[in-house]
Every structure is written in structure tokens, then in C-alpha cells.
Amino acid sequence: MPKKEECIHYVRPVRDVLELLAGKWKVPLLVALAVRSRKFNELERLLEGITPRTLSKELKGLEVNELVQRIVCATTPVTVEYSLTAYGDTFEDVIATLRSWGLTHRARLLERTEPEQTTFMCGNLAE
Amino acid sequence: MPKKEECIHYVRPVRDVLELLAGKWKVPLLVALAVRSRKFNELERLLEGITPRTLSKELKGLEVNELVQRIVCATTPVTVEYSLTAYGDTFEDVIATLRSWGLTHRARLLERTEPEQTTFMCGNLAE
DNA sequence: ACCGGCACTATCCGCCAGGATAGTAGTATC
């Protein structure tokens, strides 16, 4: 029978990662940067619907966690390049794990569903 | 250069899994049920701070996604046992992956930090 | 001098997850 302390220690690092990925845009952002480095405006256009305010915040969060690096290029005008760090690359493996399980899960739910019923508590399967 | 459609298809299953784990209590709940099956009240006491309203909702969500099964026992009074399904067990592997990466990440951040500064954008390291 | 592009920051606001509190229904025990 595990003690309360142990449970907390077990759950905490899991929550750390989930907080890292929390919000609408973290995953799209990491995926976009996994392909290649991008400028601020480029990301703004790529992730259509994101506001500069949100983009800025998300990038800063990922930077603090050392998944993303911000490099100012001495061009005229000055541009800023965002890219994954080597460490950020290791995180892509975690995302790949999530994606892999997510794919089979989606297939599983669709299999057990009549075509006309596509809305679940887990989100909209039709999306 | 990947097209927009492909990007959406890439990100969607990842978000599916994150939605599955969204909220304060899903992970503690799954961990508690991974140890053994539990009754409603038992979970209410175990996850201290959770309200019955929230517990009920979270359990229903996990049930719809077939990670958890609800079994009514014909005792007096009637009790209800919640437990992980075999499928739910496979999901524990995903949580283990998150936990593993989260542990090294936490260690990494603590390493690069003066002891007095414990609050990060990624959450509170001191917790 | 003006316009436009880049990289943001500042303010305000609406929505909703989840907390607080209370209530329901069935049974059993005192």
C-alpha cells in the first residue's frame, strides 16, 4: 500500500510534462519548429488563428523550459529565429509516443461507433 | 514542405491524448486505479480535495474512453467498483513515458537553478 | 514624409473547468 508522499512523487513529474504541453498551441508550435527553424511572423502565419500575444507567451514558456531557442539575427531589419534545441528534439519522442497511442485510440473509438454518432466526451471524432 | 492538412492530421491524435489527461485529477485517478480497483468513496478519500461532482465527471470521461470500467456489486448497500480495463493498462505505458521524461526534466531544471529560486514558468519546482 | 513589414507589448473581455455547498435515493442500524 503506497503512502501519500509516494503517490505525489509519482504523479508530479507526469503533471510537469502535461503543463509543458498545456494550451492550444504548444504542440502545433513544437511540431512546426521540429520541421525547421522559423521566424516570429512565419509562425504567426503558420498557426492560423493564434494572436501575437499568445504566440509570444507560448514561445517564452518553451524557451524557459529549454525546448526552444531564440536567436536574434543581425540582418536588416533584425529578425528572430526560433528553433528546437537538441533537448527539444528528445521531447519530440514523447510527442511521438502520444501521437502513436492517440492514433490507435481514435481508430478504436471509430470502430465501436455507428457512423452517425461522432461526438464523444473525448472530443469530436469527426474533426 | 508539409501541407496544412497533413499538419492537422499530425497534431490531432496528440491532442486527443492530452484531452484524455486534461484536468487536475485524471492522472491521480488512473494511478490510483492502476494499483487496484476502488470504490467511489475510497477514491473520494484517496484524492483529497476532489469533490464528488468532479470525481463523477472524471470517472465518466474515462469510462467513455474505455480506460476504466464501472462494476456494480450486489452487496447491501450496493457498492460500485471502478477499475482499469486491459486497455487502460496499455495507457499506463504512456503515462510511464511522460513520467520518465518529466523526472529527467525536473532534475535538469533544478540543476540549472540557484536553490533560492524555485518558481518557474513551468510550475513550482519546490512542490 | 509616408507606408509597410517585423517583432512584439498592453488592455480589455468572455468562457468554462472545477471548487463550494446542498440535496437525493436507497438501505441498514440503533
Add this chain to the structure above:
DNA sequence: GATACTACTATCCTGGCGGATAGTGCCGGT
């Protein structure tokens, strides 16, 4: 008949995430 236990449901309310909109500072082109 009052209280207690199990397993919930119902209502109200608040904090915070993120959207909408606007503004800043710098530079280069015409």
C-alpha cells in the same frame, strides 16, 4: 423515526486561459 453510509446529482460562483483589438519602436523603400 432518526441517523448514517453509499453513490451520486444540482446549482451557484470564481479564477485564469486565451481571443479581440490596438499600440510601440525600428528600419527600409518610394
